[in-house]
Amino acid sequence: MSVVRQAIPVARPVLDRREAEAAGRAVLSGWVTQGPEVQAFERSFASAVGAPHACAVSNCTVALHLALRAAGVSPGDEVITVSHSFIASANAIRYCGAIPVFVDIGEGTFNIDASRVEGAIGPRTRAILAVHQLGMPCDLAKLVAIARRRYLPLIEDAACAAGSEVMWEGRWESIGRPHGDVACFSFHPRKVITTGDGGMITTRHEDWDRQFRLWRQHGMSISDAVRHQSPEVAFEEYPTIGYNYRMTDIQAAVGREQLERLPEIIERRRVLADRYRERIVVRVPQVSLPVEPAWARSNWQSFCVRLPQNVDQRAVMQTMLDRGVSTRRGVMCAHQETAYAKEPWHCEKRGPVSCMCGPRRCRALANSERATREGLILPLFPQMTDVDQDEVIDALAAAIGLCAV
């Protein structure tokens, strides 16, 4: 029997006995959802990012849904965002019956071009949904200024950005502080810390936080925890329709352990990202490296390079996989997916019927489409060794050489 060596994965969560024991502790406590572990996780997350309020939910997609609802986004409204994101960003806008208005990303970055946002604002614009793509902070200072000037709520899709930082009034501050109105995080295993699935909403508004807590639990006026502790019989009420967007205590217990590891995880990711940059620039100069602006410190949730135009992305990925290195294509564009051939959306030009200039093409989103086509996410995870990383770089160099068209 031949031994097939496992490919180097693109990502791997940092989980061991600590998380297993934490999950066990929650199970044995007899309280397994929306209880003391969730409360403790919320408190430590809020203090880790410097937010006044943090509300745990079942994933980041529902966090975005609730954030948009709290911002007042209703059917027929428009929300400015990027197409170049995981599809959940646009989908959450559609959950509210609103229409995404896709603004292009900056040339050479994977984040929204803040200078194009103001031109996309129209009479029906209700909010701005800015994404910190791949953990790299977008230009919050510019976006917050536009949002304030135009009286629009700013929602941060910080799904990938736990532990990322921005320079804010001369100081490094965590994403989630919140600089806009509300920030939404994901704890899916592809992100830097995980609870299996899970999400967190941080906000500066106490009334929004209260609303999130109602909505995540069916709109129930009294939480289970309060009722459980009450010496008197208490009947709950349902003033509004809510959802079941709860996080379990088993997840939260794992999350508390993960949060303790976060600084160490990010330190290691930054070392590996620096090492990639130093070596790729020498070994594979045809590839463009991700750009970290002077005012941003990425958590390097993903390390996405850009392939030169004369190589085929799929062929490069296959060649690398054949050599035992997993990669992923660059971030998708929602407007190029079949779902958004059926759903309404606009680009900043607001075409009369459809913004599509051709099949899966929108001229106003040229940078986004190009980033999807040229992007290549390389393996990056804390357990990765220098030897693993050198293998990735060797495979990349070989694939670029072989796949020129």
Ligand SMILES: *Cc1c(COP(=O)(O)O)cnc(C)c1O
């Ligand atoms: C992962 C991700 C989401 C969705 O997070 P879930 O927790 O899986 O719902 C949303 N937006 C972006 C940018 C993401 O990367």
